[in-house]
Amino acid sequence: MSGHGDPVPMMARKGAALTGEAHVPGDKSISHRSLILGAMAVGETRITGLLEGQDVLDTAKAMRAFGAEVRRDGDGTWHVHGVGVGGFAEPDDVLDCGNSGTGVRLIMGAMATTPITVTFTGDASLRSRPMARVTDPLALFGCRSVGRAGGRLPMTLVGAAAPLPVRYTVPVPSAQVKSAVLLAGLNAPGQTVVIEAEATRDHTERMLAGFGAEITTEVTDEGRVITLTGQPELRPQTITVPRDPSSAAFPVCAALIAEGSDVLVPNIGLNPTRAGLFETLIEMGADLTYENLREEGGEPVADLRARYSPDMTGVEVPPARAASMIDEYPILSVVAANAAGPTVMRGVKELRVKESDRIAAMADGLRACGVEVEDGPDWWIVHGRGAGGVKGGATCATHLDHRIAMSFLCLGLSTQAPVGVDDGGPIATSFPIFEPLMRGLGAEIDRA
Ligand code: S3P
Numbered sequence: 001m002s003g004h005g006d007p008v009p010m011m012a013r014k015g016a017a018l019t020g021e022a023h024v025p026g027d028k029s030i031s032h033r034s035l036i037l038g039a040m041a042v043g044e045t046r047i048t049g050l051l052e053g054q055d056v057l058d059t060a061k062a063m064r065a066f067g068a069e070v071r072r073d074g075d076g077t078w079h080v081h082g083v084g085v086g087g088f089a090e091p092d093d094v095l096d097c098g099n100s101g102t103g104v105r106l107i108m109g110a111m112a113t114t115p116i117t118v119t120f121t122g123d124a125s126l127r128s129r130p131m132a133r134v135t136d137p138l139a140l141f142g143c144r145s146v147g148r149a150g151g152r153l154p155m156t157l158v159g160a161a162a163p164l165p166v167r168y169t170v171p172v173p174s175a176q177v178k179s180a181v182l183l184a185g186l187n188a189p190g191q192t193v194v195i196e197a198e199a200t201r202d203h204t205e206r207m208l209a210g211f212g213a214e215i216t217t218e219v220t221d222e223g224r225v226i227t228l229t230g231q232p233e234l235r236p237q238t239i240t241v242p243r244d245p246s247s248a249a250f251p252v253c254a255a256l257i258a259e260g261s262d263v264l265v266p267n268i269g270l271n272p273t274r275a276g277l278f279e280t281l282i283e284m285g286a287d288l289t290y291e292n293l294r295e296e297g298g299e300p301v302a303d304l305r306a307r308y309s310p311d312m313t314g315v316e317v318p319p320a321r322a323a324s325m326i327d328e329y330p331i332l333s334v335v336a337a338n339a340a341g342p343t344v345m346r347g348v349k350e351l352r353v354k355e356s357d358r359i360a361a362m363a364d365g366l367r368a369c370g371v372e373v374e375d376g377p378d379w380w381i382v383h384g385r386g387a388g389g390v391k392g393g394a395t396c397a398t399h400l401d402h403r404i405a406m407s408f409l410c411l412g413l414s415t416q417a418p419v420g421v422d423d424g425g426p427i428a429t430s431f432p433i434f435e436p437l438m439r440g441l442g443a444e445i446d447r448a
Contacts, residue, residue, distance in 0.1 A: 258414055
């Protein structure tokens with residue numbers, strides 16, 4: 001049964017400076033893709049640094065249901081014995097993807113061109129999210145689907161028996177949609193082409209090339225045109241998952257707003273399709289530096305050093321940057337509340353269909369903490385109160401959204417009165433060690 005245990009109320013309060021090193025877990029996007037592509041390769045893929053959050057564990061379970069062997073060693077290495085492109089067996093039960101939009105959408109793509117029938121479900125958050133953005137392009141391959149009103153889960157997909165290759169322009173900036181189409185294209189003959197007007201995270205393209213698929217990206221007037229040649233034999237890989245910049249965002253931003261802090265967050269992937277938050281923070285005047293900048297596995301990597309930054313000012317975030325920091329707007333709004341003047345965020349309609357409506361969830365909680373927030377369908381403005389200027393003293397609703405929970409707990413490290421969240425349970429989906437890691441830096445975060 002899909003669901004989530006009893007709510008875990010939590011509380012954060014201002015205390016000592018945050019100091020020390022924060023070793024955040026593996027990248028969530030890359031972790032899902034490692035398991036899925038590992039399951040579609042022939043032979044054994046080895047993965048180290050996999051994020052062992054619930055979202056990724058649910059994807060591992062799904063790959064087992066398709067017939068891949070997925071196991072974890074005592075030393076934390078994961079081994080995936082793949083069944084090959086087109087080799088997925090039909091699961092004998094419903095696939096429960098828990099809280100994970102990335103998991104369910106990528107897996108739908110991966111099975112859509114294999115003649116099996118799969119029923120997907122998830123928790124209350126995932127069951128409220130739109131799936132037509134994925135099932136519409138998958139229908140072009142010949143995959144049929146039926147779900148609840150509004151294209152919601154539970155939903156059953158019948159994979160195409162004789163798939164056709166597809167040329168598809170992604171109508172919303174979404175790496176999940178792009179990736180679902182590419183994964184479906186793997187088992188279609190000929191060339192599948194995906195066009196995206198705005199660059200979104202490119203981990204699927206990079207990883208497909210690494211597994212031996214023929215894939216090219218051309219930048220044209222239409223945007224990025226990605227061409228994949230179908231029916232390759234994917235070769236198993238040895239993958240080291242870099243640490244997640246979206247998780248690094250929390251200790252980094254907490255250090256910027258908690259008085260006296262100085263925190264090092266080592267080994268963070270700075271793929272340009274993911275690094276928009278850090279660029280924005282530097283524009284705001286954050287004392288944030290990249291140390292030991294280097295290249296690893298074809299990706300830029302650095303140690304991030306964040307120090308308390310009492311003189312930050314609000315900025316206008318360019319809409320063109322939105323895709324490269326789409327998961328980071330909640331924590332950015334917390335920093336913005338501690339900066340002087342307004343921070344304006346436009347072109348962010350996608351925030352309304354994440355694990356929660358992230359504009360509404362953050363706006364409600366920030367207002368309850370004494371921060372003025374304006375919002376519209378695809379924009380919001382946080383009127384900063386300057387360093388330490390936020391009252392706090394509220395319990396914020398997290399709506400089954402891990403990033404909302406972590407954002408308000410970080411806010412509480414800077415506010416005049418403590419900040420609570422009604423449920424910190426979902427943090428385990430992406431950042432299971434958040435609590436001990438933050439406490440290790442000196443943060444006063446507790447279960448209420
Ligand atoms: C992800 C893509 C983004 C992001 C999500 C992870 C991915 O979603 O919000 O957390 O791994 O492809 P969208 O594709 O909906 O923008």
